[in-house]
Amino acid sequence: MAVKVSKSYRLFTIMNNFLLLLLAITCVLPMLHILALSFSSASAVTAGEVTFWPVDWTTAAYENVFGKKEYLVAFWVSIKRVAIGVTINMLLTILIAYPLSKENSQFPGRTIYAWYFVFTMLFSGGLIPWYMIIKDTGLLDTIWALVIPSAVPIFNVIILLNFFRGLPKELEESAKLDGAGYFTVLWRIFVPLSMPALATLLLFAVVGHWNSWFDGLILSNRTEHYPLQSFLQTIIIKLDPAYLTPKQAELNALMNNRTSRAAQIFVAAFPILIIYPFLQRFFIKGIVLGSVKE
């Protein structure tokens, strides 16, 4: 069916696309710049000749990165962290969102529980108490310190909770009539129906774990236990000049290798870049489905 489109509407669409395209480009350009740096020679980079296309093509930086033991160790820690952390995240999100999506009549005290969770989203004990709890529970310097404190992503719980509420109640009622218990209803009806939403949350969880660096720095007692982003942080930041003796400044200047740093940044971002297109179709559907109610 052909709908007649007014001229001004078409103009709006063009402008809209144009602006969004600009926005998209500004997001891609820094990535391209880093990629170009990583494939260029060190002297070209120092001279500032590289913008978006490599100058003096070389893969030396990548050979350096993949030959670097510490980098690979950190990469492996990150993979472990994502595997364990995301599993815990998803399991707990589902288990918490389901009961909380019920009415007060079905689950007395539901509101109190819900506020209990939201409270932790708004207030926290602060850095030092957080650190002391992790230390005193013996989690310090283990992979568990990186996954347990962030085991329940409240924001994700709220999204999923609302999604569950949008599912037709009749489905659950009929399942119950056929003799299903709460767990059967959850795993055989709610979870399969919520795949789009779950894929979205999965993406959030993966990206969140992959990108977080601060906890790794604070909670690891050995550099070998750093996840990748914490490791990257240590090679990218500059030393505070107040702590820098001239001798250290010399060492620093010697290690100033922007091409190698660019390569390490790019390799670290790569896994997420790969995951995105695969999850993206769920991503769009998931947000749309969650927003529409009868």
Add this chain to the structure above:
Amino acid sequence: MSLSKTKRFALSCMVALLPAMAACSGTNGDKQGQNDATSKPVESAPAVEEKIDMNSKYDPPITLTTFRGNVPEYFYPEETMDKNAIYDAYERDLGITLKNNWVVDSKEYHSKLKISIAANDLADFFLVSAEDLTTLVESDMVMDLTEAYEKYADEKTKKMLTSDGGKQMKSATFNGKLMAIPQTNSPFNSAEMVWVRKDWLKEMNLPEPKTMQDVLAISEAFATRDSGGKGKVFGLGLNKETISQPLGFLNGYHAYPGQWVKDSSGKLVYGSVQPEVKTALKQLQDLYKAGQIDPEAAVNDDARNVEYIANDRLGLIFGQFWYSAALQDAVVKDNKVTQDWGVYMIPSIDDKPGMTQVSATVNSFYVINKNAKNPEAVFKLLNHWVGVLTGGLPAEGEPRAVYSFGKELKETGKEVWAVNPLVVLLQDLYIQGGEHITEALKTNDPSAIEWSGDLKNRYEQLKKYEAGDTTFWLQSKIAGEEGAFTRMYEYFKEDRYHFNEFYGTATPTMIERDELLKTKEKEMFAKIIIGSASIDEFDKFVEEWNKLGGEKITEEVNDWYANMQ
């Protein structure tokens, strides 16, 4: 864990009590001893340590815990900060088992340490910054070392730590008590120098920078050069750090920002508020107006200057001895050296010699935890290290070579010595480098520098550079002929190091106001240079500085100075 800690503490109290109990008789004495042990466990400890022979080895071995910052480049494969030949050697030779409570990347050391301090989770001994030392002393978390130092540090150690007349030791002294072992280091390393393109000087018939007038002439001439389409050429390089603290340039005008200097009446005054600073800033403002300084200097970091240098857009900059290391990639292209750089001492605007400002204060200290059981063991480490440092170059394969060179027992070019848990450094290493390395190169006889791995390493690199390996170009400008070390030695010979007259710990008003005043100062300097504030604002700044606490600080500093005389 906390249970076993209290148990251990109780046990050590009891051990400490024994002699006291033996000496006293009757219930009264017993009570006294108990009071002593509970209220001042630290002071009662030496009673047991009396018997410790500083030269003997602990048997059975004792454990010392510490914190470490890691640099992966230190290690041979398969070695880590926890398990390496040097730690093993301490256990073998001294009976001290070193245990790292944590090891983080050296850049994260100070932030991780802050958390450990806040959580009161401290090792037996560890390195701290000057700032954290004040916190630790104020919250009474570290041991008073006054007596222990007298008793346990041997003669060699004392001689080395006080080789500058005791200034660096003073910076670890609070109210007359030694609270830490300063990580002595060379104050001379922060000397500023003029780095200039020598090939351009020749090409344009310019003199070497012997006076500040020469520097200004060079800057003016360089700014007229054509970079061949790569952009405008600038006369003098500044970046966002140096524009608010142009130390090298100001030193040429006998202005010493941030230092306490003696005025004609013999009182100490603050360098940043002196009239010489105004003159120098005015000159920089003029250079900026004339387009000789990059208009974006106030926001650019030094990488930008290096970029300009790589594109032939800059050929004059003030920097420390290692600046050629930053220039390496800009100068050496395809293994060819494309620019010729010279290093010169800070010149002067008048007939008085130009001096470079350095400070005797130390930035890092070793502290001992108040609850450490074996403080004397830390001094054993210290004595041992000083022995290593001054004991001459060990022969290849000799067991003690491990402390200098790690498990290979010979020079491999790695800075393995830094793995040692307690390291203090010679105060004039690079001056000695300036004195001996070039000579050694000429005569092919490195015996004068054999004792120092650092200098020997530089010597080897210079040999390789002479043989055509351009990856060591940077070293030729640092340690080579007419290089930065030579200049550091010349400064020393001609007595052109300008020391900060104040080297005590921060005074009360300083602790309160220093940060604010420093920020104001830096802002003002940068604003004047880029012309957004007229030079007359400088007088207003001086007034404000005095009002905001500067006057009070000056009083306090002079009180300190009077005490020191």
